[in-house]
Amino acid sequence: MPTISVAKCDDYQNAETAFLHCIDHLGGISQFISPGDKVVIKPNFISRKRPEEAATTHPAVIAAVVRAVQDAGGSVILAESPGGPYHAAILKKIYETCGALEVQKETGCELNYDIASQEIEYTGLKKRTFSILTPILQADKVISLAKLKTHTMTGYTGAVKNLFGAIPGLNKTQHHFELQKKEDFCAMLLDLCEYIKPTLSILDAVWGMEGNGPTSGTPRKVGVLLASANPYALDLAASHMIGFEPDEIETVRQSLDLGWTPPYSALTFVGDPIEAFHIADYKRARGSEIHFLRKINLPEPIVKKIDSLAQAKPKFNPNLCVGCGECARCCPPKAIVIQNKLAKVDLKKCIRCFCCQELCPKKAVEARRNPIFEKLFSI
Ligand code: SF4
Numbered sequence: 001m002p003t004i005s006v007a008k009c010d011d012y013q014n015a016e017t018a019f020l021h022c023i024d025h026l027g028g029i030s031q032f033i034s035p036g037d038k039v040v041i042k043p044n045f046i047s048r049k050r051p052e053e054a055a056t057t058h059p060a061v062i063a064a065v066v067r068a069v070q071d072a073g074g075s076v077i078l079a080e081s082p083g084g085p086y087h088a089a090i091l092k093k094i095y096e097t098c099g100a101l102e103v104q105k106e107t108g109c110e111l112n113y114d115i116a117s118q119e120i121e122y123t124g125l126k127k128r129t130f131s132i133l134t135p136i137l138q139a140d141k142v143i144s145l146a147k148l149k150t151h152t153m154t155g156y157t158g159a160v161k162n163l164f165g166a167i168p169g170l171n172k173t174q175h176h177f178e179l180q181k182k183e184d185f186c187a188m189l190l191d192l193c194e195y196i197k198p199t200l201s202i203l204d205a206v207w208g209m210e211g212n213g214p215t216s217g218t219p220r221k222v223g224v225l226l227a228s229a230n231p232y233a234l235d236l237a238a239s240h241m242i243g244f245e246p247d248e249i250e251t252v253r254q255s256l257d258l259g260w261t262p263p264y265s266a267l268t269f270v271g272d273p274i275e276a277f278h279i280a281d282y283k284r285a286r287g288s289e290i291h292f293l294r295k296i297n298l299p300e301p302i303v304k305k306i307d308s309l310a311q312a313k314p315k316f317n318p319n320l321c322v323g324c325g326e327c328a329r330c331c332p333p334k335a336i337v338i339q340n341k342l343a344k345v346d347l348k349k350c351i352r353c354f355c356c357q358e359l360c361p362k363k364a365v366e367a368r369r370n371p372i373f374e375k376l377f378s379i
C-alpha cells in the first residue's frame, strides 16, 4: 500500500530539517536516487510570482530537496515550462522572481534554459501525443516538487497536475482546446503522469493557496511537507487534509476508480500525524464547489445539470487590467481581444479553461457565475 510521509514545517526556515525527516520516514533519499543519477526536479513555477504569494514551490523547499539529491550522488536540473510563452528570457525572469537563482547560487544546481522538446506517442487511458521538455525525457529520475493549491478548473493542484508543466509553453493550450471537458483534460493529466513516472513526489504545503487558485487565491498556512512514491496517493492524502471529497477532484476521482491509489482509509502514513494538519474550512476556487450539491443529496444527473448551468465564466476587472495581452496570447480558442488597453472576452468562444486567470499578472480575471448561483455557492 502506498506510504505518505508527513513532516511538520512551521516555517520555511526549517524546510531542510523538515524535508530530511520527511524523506527519512520513507527510508532515506537513497531509496529513490542512486549515485550518478541525472535528476530533474520539476517545481511549480506557474508564473512570475514571489515565493510569499504561495503560487509557486518555495525556494527553501527546493534547496532542501536539491541538497538531499546531491548528497545521494545525483546531479540536479530544475526544469519547468510555466504558463504562457516559453523561451530563455522568460525563464530567466521566472527563476529570478520565484527564487530559483538563489537556489542555484546556494546549491550549484543547474537551471534549465534548453527549450527543446520532443513529441512522444503514448497509449494510456487513450492514445495521445505529448510534446515533453527534452531535459525531462533525458533525465534518469524526475521528482515532482509541487505546491498545494486550489484551482479554478481542476479544483486542486498537487503532484499530478504539476507535471502539466513538462509540456512546453503554448503547447499546453492545445490540450485545453482539444480536451474541453474536465474529465478528458484530467484523464490526459493522468496519462502524462504515468508516462513521466516521477520517482518521488513532494508537496510544499507549508503555505498553500486557497480560494481562486492557482495564482489569484490567498496564501494559507498549513505547516507541513508531504512526500510519497505514489503521486496519486499523495494527492488523495493532501486533498483530504484540506477537506476535499475525492469526487470533487477529477484526477483523484479517476485515479481511485482506476485503482492507481487505494482509498484514503487504506493509505499508510509515517512521520507526524496528518490529522494535526487538517483544515475543514479551506476555501475552494469559485466554480469548483460541486461537493455542495452532493452534500444536499440531490440525484447525480441533477447535480451535473446544475453544475453545468452554474459554471463560472471569466470576468475581467477593468480597474485592474493594464492591457498587457498576456491572457489573449494564451487563450486556447482566441476568445480574448485587447481593445483600448483592456481585455474583452467573447464568451461564446470561451471554453472555461481559466488560463487567462492563471496567467494574468494583475489578478484582473475573476471566475464569476450567475448571481443566483453565486449566492447559492457563496463561500
Ligand atoms: S486581463 Fe490581465 S493578462 Fe489580460 S490584458 Fe488585462 S492585465 Fe493583461
Ligand code: SF4
Binding pocket: 314, 327, 330, 331, 332, 333, 334, 335, 336, 345, 349, 350, 351, 352, 353, 354, 355, 356, 357
Ligand atoms: S477567455 Fe479565459 S477561460 Fe475563456 S477560453 Fe480564453 S483563457 Fe480560457
